[in-house]
Amino acid sequence: MPITLENVGIAVRDLDEAIAFFTDLGLTVIGRDTVSGEWADTAVGLDGNHAKIAMLQTPDGNGRLELFEYIHPDAVETHPTLPHEIGMHRVAFSVDDIDAALETAATHGCVPLRGVADYKGVYRLTYLRGPSGILVMLAQDMTKS
Known part of the structure; x- marks a missing residue:
């Protein structure tokens, strides 16, 4: 199927x-x-x-x-999901320019949880909190640059 x-x-x-x-x-x-x-x-x-x-x-x-x-019914507030919790985790997006995407996110008050990581020179990626505490991952494939 x-x-x-x-x-x-x-x-x-x-x-x-x-x-x-x-x-x-x-x-x-x-x-x-x-x-x-x-x-x-x-x-x-x-x-x-x-x-x-x-x-x-x-x-x-x-x-x-x-x-x-x-x-x-009224929405129920919850604590934002942490990266290690079981359940719905995050939504991830590939971006052409992570620095530009982070500048855009910052205009909404959203910044990386810890910084931008470099995975073996292949990916630059980060997690940030979006609106309503949504965990968002941004990733730039450095092999396409």
Whole structure:
């Protein structure tokens, strides 16, 4: 049976803030909506599900993020995931210029957790906290430079 990745869904505190962050990094909004009703309750498994959503896509068209901000029920605050915790970990992006991507992220108050690492001269990569505490990895393939 063939399978493809549809998207990664991330709940956020502020949909517009998250959209601004990811579009500044280069993703494109391909749709926005507000969803609710029996179909949404059934799909998500949550009674009274009502959320604002946005679908974003990477420039190559292969990667999508679905961001959602809950209207009902109230969103539940959690502690940001740490790199060693089991469960949903991070979203990772390849970038052509990690320094430029980090300058963009910094305009949103997002900086590397520790710095930029060099993996054997092949990759430069870092983790940072995006909007709503989302753990984001940026990686630059140095063999393409």
